[in-house]
Each structure stands twice: as structure tokens, then as C-alpha cells.
Amino acid sequence: MSQRYDNTRIDHLLVAKMVEPGSKVLDVGSDDGALLDILCHQRNIKGRGIELSQKGVNKCVARGLSVIQGDADKDLIYYPDDSFDYVILSQTIQATHNPKAVLEHLLRIGRKAIVSFPNFGHWRVRADLLLHGRMPVNDYLPYSWYDTPNIHFCTVRDFVNLCSETNAIIEKAHGLKANGEGISFSAPWWFWNLFAEQAIFLLSRKQD
Amino acid sequence: MTDGPFNPNAPEQQNPSQTDIDQDIALQQARMPASNTITFGKDNPLQLDAGLDLSPFTLAYESYGTLNDDKSNAILICHALTGDQYANSPSPVTQKPGWWKRLIGPGKPVDTDKYFVICSNVLGGCNGSTGPASINPQTNKAYGLELPIITIRDMVRAQAMLIEHLGIEQLFCVMGGSMGGMQVIQWAAAYPERCFAAIPIATGARHTSQNIAFHEVGRQAIMADPNWHGGRYLDYDTTPRKGLGVARMAAHVTYMSEQSLQNKFGRNLQNRQSKTFTFDADFQIESYLRHQGMTFVDRFDANSYLYVTRAMDYYDLAADHDGQLAKAFMGTQTRFCIVAFSTDWLFPPAEGRLVVHALNAAGASVSFVEIDSDKGHDAFLLDEPEMLDAIDGFLKSAHKARGLPEHKSREEQEAHS
Numbered sequence: 001m002s003q004r005y006d007n008t009r010i011d012h013l014l015v016a017k018m019v020e021p022g023s024k025v026l027d028v029g030s031d032d033g034a035l036l037d038i039l040c041h042q043r044n045i046k047g048r049g050i051e052l053s054q055k056g057v058n059k060c061v062a063r064g065l066s067v068i069q070g071d072a073d074k075d076l077i078y079y080p081d082d083s084f085d086y087v088i089l090s091q092t093i094q095a096t097h098n099p100k101a102v103l104e105h106l107l108r109i110g111r112k113a114i115v116s117f118p119n120f121g122h123w124r125v126r127a128d129l130l131l132h133g134r135m136p137v138n139d140y141l142p143y144s145w146y147d148t149p150n151i152h153f154c155t156v157r158d159f160v161n162l163c164s165e166t167n168a169i170i171e172k173a174h175g176l177k178a179n180g181e182g183i184s185f186s187a188p189w190w191f192w193n194l195f196a197e198q199a200i201f202l203l204s205r206k207q208d
Numbered sequence: 209m210t211d212g213p214f215n216p217n218a219p220e221q222q223n224p225s226q227t228d229i230d231q232d233i234a235l236q237q238a239r240m241p242a243s244n245t246i247t248f249g250k251d252n253p254l255q256l257d258a259g260l261d262l263s264p265f266t267l268a269y270e271s272y273g274t275l276n277d278d279k280s281n282a283i284l285i286c287h288a289l290t291g292d293q294y295a296n297s298p299s300p301v302t303q304k305p306g307w308w309k310r311l312i313g314p315g316k317p318v319d320t321d322k323y324f325v326i327c328s329n330v331l332g333g334c335n336g337s338t339g340p341a342s343i344n345p346q347t348n349k350a351y352g353l354e355l356p357i358i359t360i361r362d363m364v365r366a367q368a369m370l371i372e373h374l375g376i377e378q379l380f381c382v383m384g385g386s387m388g389g390m391q392v393i394q395w396a397a398a399y400p401e402r403c404f405a406a407i408p409i410a411t412g413a414r415h416t417s418q419n420i421a422f423h424e425v426g427r428q429a430i431m432a433d434p435n436w437h438g439g440r441y442l443d444y445d446t447t448p449r450k451g452l453g454v455a456r457m458a459a460h461v462t463y464m465s466e467q468s469l470q471n472k473f474g475r476n477l478q479n480r481q482s483k484t485f486t487f488d489a490d491f492q493i494e495s496y497l498r499h500q501g502m503t504f505v506d507r508f509d510a511n512s513y514l515y516v517t518r519a520m521d522y523y524d525l526a527a528d529h530d531g532q533l534a535k536a537f538m539g540t541q542t543r544f545c546i547v548a549f550s551t552d553w554l555f556p557p558a559e560g561r562l563v564v565h566a567l568n569a570a571g572a573s574v575s576f577v578e579i580d581s582d583k584g585h586d587a588f589l590l591d592e593p594e595m596l597d598a599i600d601g602f603l604k605s606a607h608k609a610r611g612l613p614e615h616k617s618r619e620e621q622e623a624h625s
Contacts, residue, residue, distance in 0.1 A: 064606075
């Protein structure tokens with residue numbers, strides 16, 4: 001993944017920038033707590049996290065974050081409606097069993113949802129399949145097909161479709177090229193889908 | 209470990225005089241403990257859930273470290289069912305080192321250079337706080353079953369009086385495992401503004417049917433011992449050793465996991481080449497359990513065992529809040545760190561998770577650490593580095609959030625002096 005000189009991941013910084021300082025945030029899939037740490041200490045948010053792996057949770061708790069062990073697929077039902085300003089799903093949606101249900105929960109629990117994921121429509125992924133006939137393995141998709149936790153890959157276009165199916169409004173989006181450069185929000189989705197290695201979406205719920 | 213000194217079918221083989229001495233020490237510590245005590249007099253009665261006032265009553269407690277000027281660095285440790293106040297110092301009864309020494313001490317997660325650590329014997333216990341072995345001032349005899357039933361809420365109310373007596377408005381943290389964890393949960397629910405942080409470990413907000421069942425087996429074993437004398441055994445200068453021993457044996461099984469029993473003992477025979485075709489303790493696990501039962505009766509009062517097990521059975525925090533656990537924590541500002549162990553079948557991680565979900569629903573700050581361990585329920589007392597790391601990280605972050613002063617290690621202090 002693209003990193004700055006201080007080892008902060010650029011996608012984390014972009015997610016953090018989407019969050020209003022001082023707000024209440026639930027980070028689903030906290031990993032080792034790197035993103036939540038940035039949010040708590042740089043954006044002054046009230047942060048909570050859910051992480052599937054025990055090692056990840058223990059690392060988060062040991063760095064002083066409020067994180068519980070839990071499963072995005074099973075445990076989001078326990079959170080009341082509108083209990084957070086933002087619910088973040090960073091690089092996790094592709095590892096959930098039911099991405100649609102998870103996205104619906106995010107939009108129910110948070111006033112806004114932020115979702116980031118690796119784009120399976122990126123030209124290098126397509127080229128790997130086209131030229132080598134093999135599943136891509138690279139810096140941001142480091143697993144082989146048989147040991148990957150990622151079971152529901154999607155492309156930017158797929159995700160945009162899912163948003164309309166779940167009545168989510170796309171408020172903002174960031175595309176990240178391999179060199180860490182951003183893609184303009186005004187660029188067409190086909191362009192995003194070819195050139196964004198990672199995509200970050202800020203969503204809100206369509207009011208009935 | 210020796211074979212079969214505790215055998216319900218055989219005459220006692222242990223030197224009776226040593227047993228008598230041990231029991232005398234235990235009874236003496238129940239009535240006149242070596243630790244600090246505070247007695248609340250007639251003007252300060254404790255209103256019990258049983259509907260009676262308890263007065264006077266005494267709490268025995270130990271403390272470690274120094275209380276700071278604004279009294280903001282106090283940590284209350286709540287002990288488990290048969291624990292005591294000697295969390296970080298040797299017990300005068302067993303001479304064993306403090307039961308949570310792994311956690312408490314200079315440079316340890318509960319750093320006695322930073323924090324003032326308090327641990328009190330629970331009400332109904334037998335290490336100096338008022339319990340069934342204490343003298344009832346109205347009769348000048350042991351309370352026995354004349355002591356009203358004590359609940360977890362009563363224990364916590366009594367502790368709250370002790371903390372108030374020490375002039376501490378808010379505890380920096382309340383922590384404990386098993387029955388101690390129930391007290392932590394109760395503290396946080398009853399006195400949220402008096403707990404900045406809470407660490408309930410290997411516990412839950414209620415006792416399950418299975419848990420009540422095991423306790424009932426233990427209580428019936430005690431009451432079935434003819435030496436129990438309807439609870440008045442101290443008047444007869446005896447104790448229901450066999451009943452209490454069996455109670456401990458049954459309970460001890462619930463503290464270990466199937467895996468740890470199998471790993472530790474398997475089907476190994478105890479000091480013999482083959483089965484004896486008798487009811488001797490042929491298997492190591494039998495011998496081990498008999499030993500556990502036997503050493504326990506030397507240090508613990510049988511009636512007290514009835515009371516503390518009952519206290520756990522009666523605990524059901526959700527029931528106190530219309531069946532909704534989340535209501536117990538509405539609006540709480542306390543920071544929680546809940547710890548559970550994968551092979552604990554007395555308080556399985558699912559019980560801890562119920563508390564976590566309730567805290568989530570109440571919007572509380574909560575961390576939940578499930579530790580992969582083969583040691584079962586007792587893991588919280590044993591060497592579990594991940595538990596120590598989690599508590600360490602949680603306390604350090606709470607320390608910062610509470611605005612407690614940065615702490616200099618002993619080396620740094622020496623370098624500056």
C-alpha cells in the first residue's frame with residue numbers, strides 16, 4: 001500500500017480527512033488500530049472499533065484504543081440505529097460474507113458510512129488475468145487465491161451498483177492510483193474503474 | 209502431592225493436630241485478621257437486599273502503594289469466590305504469596321509505584337470481614353446461618369462505604385475476576401460516577417443455570433456432612449471437612465478446561481503401575497482433586513462457602529433493570545475492558561459478550577479481549593501474558609485520559625536524585 005515517509009498509509013489519511021473532528025466513530029475491522037489511532041489522536045474523535053482477530057484486538061487495546069472482538073457479519077446487529085456519526089469499513093468489505101447486509105448496517109448505525117476497498121477492476125488486475133491467466137498477487141492484494149481472507153472482491157462499478165441497491169447516496173469518493181495520486185471525483189466511473197487501485201467512498205442514507 | 213489423604217471412605221490419614229492448628233489459624237484470621245479493618249457501627253448500618261440492616265459490620269482490607277494528594281489514583285481489586293484481601297502480600301493462613309502478584313507490583317500493569325491498590329475481603333467471607341464465622345454481638349456466638357443472605361450488591365455497597373471512608377470520591381479503576389468480576393460490573397452499574405475505568409475478567413452479569421447447579425451440588429455436600437450440625441459446627445468444635453472438601457472438588461473441575469485436565473493428568477495412574485480394583489485414588493486426577501479438597505478445608509469456612517456461592521447465584525443484573533442489561537449502563541462514562549478466556553466454561557466468552565453488547569447499546573466505551581488459552585476459568589489467576597498486556601495498555605490509556613501525572617520509573621527517579 002502507498003505510504004508516506006512517516007509510514008502512515010495514504011488511504012488512512014484520506015479516510016481520516018473525511019471525518020469531522022470531534023465526532024463519534026465506529027471502525028469496523030480495526031486491524032492493529034492504525035487508522036483508529038490517527039482518528040483518535042489527530043482528529044480528536046470518540047472512537048470505538050470491532051476487529052475479528054484476537055491478535056488485532058489485543059494490539060488495539062494495548063495501544064489504548066476501545067476495541068472489541070467481533071465479526072462484521074454477525075455483531076453489527078447489536079448496535080442501535082444512529083449511534084455513531086460515522087461508521088468506517090476500511091479495506092474490510094471484501095472479507096465479509098454478506099457485504100450488502102454489512103453495508104446496510106453501516107448506514108443504519110452511522111449517519112454516514114466510509115468504505116474503502118481494493119478495486120478489482122484496476123487495469124493491472126485485468127492484465128494479470130488476461131495476460132497470465134492467474135489471480136493477481138501484488139502489494140495491495142498480497143494473498144494467493146487459496147489463503148486469502150478476501151472472499152467478495154468487487155470493482156468500483158460493482159460497488160457503485162451496490163450503493164444504489166442499498167439506497168446509499170455517494171457524497172464523496174477518492175480514487176488512489178498506484179503512485180498514491182488521487183483521481184478527481186468528476187472523472188467518469190469507467191476511468192476510476194481502470195486506474196484506481198483503491199477506492200474510498202463517503203456515503204449517507206437516502207432519506208425516505 | 210500424596211495419595212488419598214482426603215478419602216470419604218477411609219479414616220483421615222492426615223496428622224489431626226496439624227489440621228487443627230491450620231483450622232485454628234483460619235478461624236482466628238476470620239475473627240481477628242492480620243490486615244486493616246474498618247468497623248461500621250450502629251449509626252452506619254448496611255441495608256441488605258435480604259431486607260435487613262446489618263450493624264455493626266467489619267471489612268478487612270489490604271492496601272499497597274500510596275494514595276496521591278487528590279486521591280485520584282486508587283484501584284480497587286475485587287477477589288473471587290474463595291479469594292481474600294491478600295492480592296499482593298502473603299496470606300497469614302496459607303503463607304502463600306499474594307494471589308494476583310503477576311499483575312500487581314512495581315513496574316507491573318497495576319503498578320504500585322503509580323497506584324494505590326485496595327483489596328477487601330468480601331462481606332460474608334472468612335478472612336476478617338463480617339461473615340458466618342464472625343461473632344454475632346447479640347449472642348456472643350458465631351453467626352452461622354443467623355447471618356442474613358448476602359448478595360453481590362451488598363458486597364459492593366459495603367465496599368463503597370469503605371472507599372468513602374478512605375476519602376476516595378472516584379476510583380481510578382475497579383477490577384477483578386469471576387465473582388470479583390461480578391462485583392466490578394455491579395460497581396460500574398451502581399456507582400458509574402465513582403468508577404473511571406472497570407476491568408471485569410472471566411465473568412458475566414448473571415449466574416447461569418449450570419453455574420447455580422454446580423454451586424448447589426457443593427452446598428448439598430456440605431449440608432449432608434453430619435459435622436455440619438445445621439450450620440452450628442463451631443459450637444461443637446468441629447467442621448464439615450468432608451462435605452466442604454467434596455464441594456471444592458466439584459467446583460475445582462469447573463475451574464479447569466477439559467483440555468487442561470487431559471493435558472495435565474490424562475488417564476495417568478498415581479504412583480502405581482496398574483489399577484488396584486478398589487476405590488482408591490488410582491488416577492492422578494482423583495488424587496489431585498482430593499488434595500485440592502483437603503487443603504481447601506484447612507483455610508475456608510464451610511458456612512462462608514454457602515454464603516458466597518449463594519451471592520453469585522442470586523446475581524442477575526439484567527433482572528434488576530426490567531430484563532434489559534443495557535439499561536444498567538445507560539449514560540455511563542466509565543471505560544470498560546472486558547476479558548474472557550476461550551476455554552472458560554463457567555463464564556464462557558459468550559457471557560462476557562452479552563455485557564459487551566449491552567455496553568455497546570448503552571453507548572459506553574468498551575474493549576473486549578478474548579484470550580486463547582487452554583487453562584479454563586482459572587486462567588485469570590495464571591500466567592497469561594496477553595491478559596497482562598491488554599490490562600497494561602488499557603490502564604495506561606485510562607491513566608492518560610484521567611490526566612494522572614506522567615510517571616517516572618524508579619531508575620529515572622534515582623537518576624534525578
